């Protein structure tokens with residue numbers, strides 16, 4: 001049974017039919033990429049899967065249970081990292097634990113144990129404005145992880161990073177995903193990023209939005225940097241680019 005299912009999702013926004021009918025399934029521990037034109041409703045779809053918004057029609061299932069409109073079941077990293085500028089790294093990443101009722105001191109101790117995995121050791125007392133872009137994204141990912149759901153919704157986590165930092169983040173993220181084995185839905189505009197990180201890719205159409213292409217990525221994980229020379233790479237990339245009409 002798939003871990004996350006969005007079935008027949010329809011959503012009007014401001015009188016405009018945005019999501020016409022979206023069907024998505026992600027297996028346990030798998031990574032699914034979601035690509036599509038700007039404004040087609042990718043973040044709206046994630047808001048619905050996260051339970052922050054109700055669809056006009058359709059349902060969300062997690063682990064087989066209908067959870068439409070129930071928030072708090074998935075860890076959600078929004079498009080902007082949204083670290084609070086007046087809190088240091090440790091207090092920022094501790095937020096989900098504190099919100100769940102853990103005393104601040106205990107939450108900091110718990111969060112501290114993960115700093116090195118997330119490349120933040122020694123920076124726990126820095127404020128977001130003092131960090132590099134990559135560090136801010138790793139802090140946001142640590143906060144997402146500490147929300148402690150096995151389901152991660154990542155909305156363009158690396159979009160703001162330069163190409164070299166982004167590449168380093170991919171290598172690092174693959175290790176983190178191998179370690180924690182979450183089920184991940186990942187929005188990106190970067191086809192090569194999707195091919196590098198994902199097991200499956202959904203390409204959404206322009207509004208009114210439907211799934212235009214669903215494709216399994218034919219390389220076993222972890223995908224290494226030599227994936228690009230695999231003979232299967234070109235045809236899959238072409239199919240995704242065609243669906244995006246690029």
Ligand SMILES: Nc1ncnc2c1ncn2[C@@H]1O[C@H](COP(=O)(O)OP(=O)(O)OP(=O)(O)O)[C@@H](O)[C@H]1O
Nearest residue numbers: 013014018036037038039040041042043044045079
């Ligand atoms: N609450 C709202 N009321 C009306 N329109 C909205 C609302 N929220 C979003 N929209 C519009 O709906 C469309 C879908 O927005 P959404 O952010 O989900 O798209 P997206 O595919 O994630 O875009 P991008 O790739 O640019 O981040 C956009 O045109 C947006 O302006």
